[in-house]
Amino acid sequence: MITYTIKEVSEKTGLPHSTLRYYEDIGLLKDVIHEKNKRIYTDEHLRRIEGILCFKNTNLPIKKILEFYRYEENLEEAINDIVELMETHEISIVNQISTLQHHLEHIQQKVSYYNKVKESLENNIPIPTWDDVIG
Amino acid sequence: MITYTIKEVSEKTGLPHSTLRYYEDIGLLKDVIHEKNKRIYTDEHLRRIEGILCFKNTNLPIKKILEFYRYEENLEEAINDIVELMETHEISIVNQISTLQHHLEHIQQKVSYYNKVKESLENNIPIPTWDDVIG
DNA sequence: TATTGACTTCAAGTATACTTGAAGTATTAA
DNA sequence: TTAATACTTCAAGTATACTTGAAGTCAATA
Numbered sequence: 001m002i003t004y005t006i007k008e009v010s011e012k013t014g015l016p017h018s019t020l021r022y023y024e025d026i027g028l029l030k031d032v033i034h035e036k037n038k039r040i041y042t043d044e045h046l047r048r049i050e051g052i053l054c055f056k057n058t059n060l061p062i063k064k065i066l067e068f069y070r071y072e073e074n075l076e077e078a079i080n081d082i083v084e085l086m087e088t089h090e091i092s093i094v095n096q097i098s099t100l101q102h103h104l105e106h107i108q109q110k111v112s113y114y115n116k117v118k119e120s121l122e123n124n125i126p127i128p129t130w131d132d133v134i135g
Numbered sequence: 136m137i138t139y140t141i142k143e144v145s146e147k148t149g150l151p152h153s154t155l156r157y158y159e160d161i162g163l164l165k166d167v168i169h170e171k172n173k174r175i176y177t178d179e180h181l182r183r184i185e186g187i188l189c190f191k192n193t194n195l196p197i198k199k200i201l202e203f204y205r206y207e208e209n210l211e212e213a214i215n216d217i218v219e220l221m222e223t224h225e226i227s228i229v230n231q232i233s234t235l236q237h238h239l240e241h242i243q244q245k246v247s248y249y250n251k252v253k254e255s256l257e258n259n260i261p262i263p264t265w266d267d268v269i270g
Numbered sequence: 271t272a273t274t275g276a277c278t279t280c281a282a283g284t285a286t287a288c289t290t291g292a293a294g295t296a297t298t299a300a
Numbered sequence: 301t302t303a304a305t306a307c308t309t310c311a312a313g314t315a316t317a318c319t320t321g322a323a324g325t326c327a328a329t330a
Binding site: 093121 | 192193210214217221224235236238242243249252253256262
């Protein structure tokens, strides 16, 4: 079986050692082998970390990620909870994307505007108003 | 001039009183009029809060938002900084969107998978593996 | 054998962004 | 005039997610 040191896992996942230990402390990473005072990780741990990062990067709070894995351990009893958690999270991501897209347009307008301002200042011509550029 | 109480601003912006006071404390909201022991807000404040929320909702940290408004007060000297801040932020938002879109696909697969699991449990048929549903 | 390097634990500290609570003030309604 | 309402200040507390520091362990090389 292929195994990894904490350093290798850290490099592969981009998570610092401290975070890997922290995730283990709070029960997010389970069954990490402790042998001769060293942690040993397997591909299963790497997959789990990938999953954690997917949740984390979509702004699911750690408590909810923990909940998800608790449910997964009792799939039969918790199937409704797990489906609801996932569907709610899917909606959350869709909403996050549309919020970002909406605000992106506004930021792009700002980029336009301040570039025009910059140009005007460089050429010593009057600074445009927001409405000159955007309105 | 149209003015607003803290309550009205809170209702219009969705920000609690405490947050409006906090933003004022840290210098994010400026020139709020204090009259007869009450705060008075104008449409300019509302526009400023809109801007703050645009930045906040796109995950620009408060320190950077403060920086932006400090730059804006010295547009001529800080035009390069402000353009850089905005362009960097634009890129950040584009990256956030694509990260979310990428992870959304994975979450949608999970939704599919757990819905199949749920169905199987309800019909007393064997639970599919991930590869059965997704692979 | 000693020292180096890579790990270990555990408690305490940090960063960000607010929120809460206690005590006070001003305006209005009874 | 008293009581209710709606605000006010300011310090301290909270939530989330880690990070840091000090002191110790283990195996391998000098």
